Every structure is written in C-alpha cells, then in structure tokens.
Amino acid sequence: MRPTTTNTTLRALYKPQLLRRTFTTSRPHASRLRQPGEPTGPNEPPSHISTPPSKSPLKVWPIVGIFALGSFLFKKIVDQRLEEAAYKPQGPVVGMPAIGNLGATTRTSPLWSPDAVTVIFVLGGPGAGKGTQCQKLVADYGFKHLSAGDLLREEQDRPGSEFGEMIKTYIKEGTIVPMEVTVQLLENAMKASMAGDNKKGLFLIDGFPRKLDQAHAFERTVVPSKFTLFFDCSEAVMEKRLLQRGETSGRADDNMESIKKRFRVFVETSMPVVNDFESQDKVVKVSAERSPDEVYADVVKMFKERGVEPIKLKLVQTQNA
C-alpha cells in the first residue's frame, strides 16, 4: 500500500537525522570515540574546559521571559494611554473649528457632588418618547428638563456661533457632535438653571449621553448621574412616530434618510452607553410602546422604587365635591 511505502521511505530518510540530533550535541560529525581531554574540533577547547551547550533551553528561556514581560508592560502602557485619550479632549476635528479649548471636559474632578445636584439621564432610540415623558416628569417632580438635542439646535441657530455649521452637519447626518461642545452647553445650562429657580439642582438630561466618551467626560467633570431612565421601543414604532412628527416638526432629521442613520448610530454608539450603565446597576428600563399615560405610570412606579418621589400631590376631584 502506498502509505506504507511512503512511511517506510520517510522513516528511512529522517530516522538517522533524528537519532543524530537526539544523541549528539553541537558536533554532528563526531563519529570517532574521543580520548579524555582531547579537543573535540579544531576551534574547540578540550572537554575538561566546560562550555555550555549552544542550544541549551536555559539560554532561550530568559530571553523569552524578558520578551514576554516587555510585551506585557508595553500592552499595559498602550491600554492606559488609550483610556486616558478617551477622557481627554480629542483636539480639533478634521475639517471642523478647533474645539479643544472649551474647558468643561479638561477638569479632573466633578464640578458638583451628586448630593448637591441630581442628574437623571433619559435615553432611548429616536422617537421613543423621551421628550414626551420628560414634560410629564417636569410637571410632577420639579425637574429642569435639558434636552441635549435642543441645546445643540439652539447653538446651531445662535447668530455668530462658531459651531453652528458643524452642528448642522452632525444633526443632518444623525451623528454625534464632539462631546466638548455638548458637555459645555449642558454645563452652561445647568449653571443658569441653578442661578434661577432650580436651587435644588434637579435635572433630567434628555438624549444624552449618546456616546461612551460623553458619559465618562460628563460624570468625571460635571457630576455623576443618579441613574438612567431608558425607554425601550422597536424601530418600527419609532419610525412611525418620527415620520408623523416630521409632518409638522420642521426638524431637518425627521425624514426617512436621516431616521435610518439615527437608528444605526443609536444601536452602534448609544446602546453601549446604556449597557455600561446597566453593568453598574444604574438603568431603569421602561417599555415605551403603550400610550403616553401608560408609559408614564410605569415611570412613576420605577422612580418610587429608586426613592424619587413627586413634589406635588395631585388633587383628586370627587363627584360630590
């Protein structure tokens, strides 16, 4: 049989070499028996002068060890640099105005303590009903509602804004405006609100953070959030709502092309934020597919479980009153 012939041939070819490799050291041709003390070759010392075998594993392992340690340390340094880079201003965005000097995100500690200022992030896909639910919460709980999207649209329309054109492009494309701009806008709005009638510093921050770098930067430099209220809704339902809203909203992104892009950004960029907060047990999830009042009833229940109570007692009108 062919395999047997092949095996025999292979054995014949390789066995002597194998044996030689196994039983000789660095001198494969030393066939004659040497006398004690006789040099083993023209350039070699007599055998009583010991030389380490040239292929000893003892020579290789320290090098392998140093290489492994070096690689490990190198990887650690690279990981650390990447982590730091995620927290620092990224510098000017190519083709955009310089935004690295906005200030808020360069601080190394939060501006406010979570005991002094309460921030609840409100997240969910485009059209999940975040704004609608926030309005109800404002009425009952006394929160100041800050929508990151609204703040960006205001900045976009502010005469003389150096970021106006940039924001316009990002919103149209459904992508996320560089965090330095959004965090600074939020911080300014929070300061203004607390200087006014929101002395208690109660905030619902709607549609933010949309990206992990924003989440980290805000919590590191402004204030750590209390939790995130997340509205869970299917794309089919959100699409229907957005197209309907688009009939009157005048928003540049309430059209089919922008909606598709916003859905993709939400799944790829914003869901990791929700997952990150979830891993810290900081997400309150509510199904957003029922009527606004039914959704809200769930929100109230979930807030109660987290120790957040309404400030107003609703007056119940009875028929005989």
Ligand SMILES: Nc1ncnc2c1ncn2[C@@H]1O[C@H](COP(=O)(O)OP(=O)(O)OP(=O)(O)O)[C@@H](O)[C@H]1O
């Ligand atoms: N539970 C609901 N059932 C039906 N329609 C709703 C519900 N909640 C909100 N809507 C409607 O859906 C549209 C989108 O709602 P809303 O603006 O609150 O969503 P959003 O999550 O804030 O959207 P975006 O992220 O695009 O700003 C609005 O026209 C709103 O009236």
Ligand SMILES: O=c1ccn([C@@H]2O[C@H](COP(=O)(O)O)[C@@H](O)[C@H]2O)c(=O)[nH]1
């Ligand atoms: O943190 C944010 C929030 C929003 N944007 C941009 O604004 C639009 C509209 O946001 P809405 O919450 O739907 O009003 C969004 O698609 C982003 O382009 C942002 O960049 N960063």
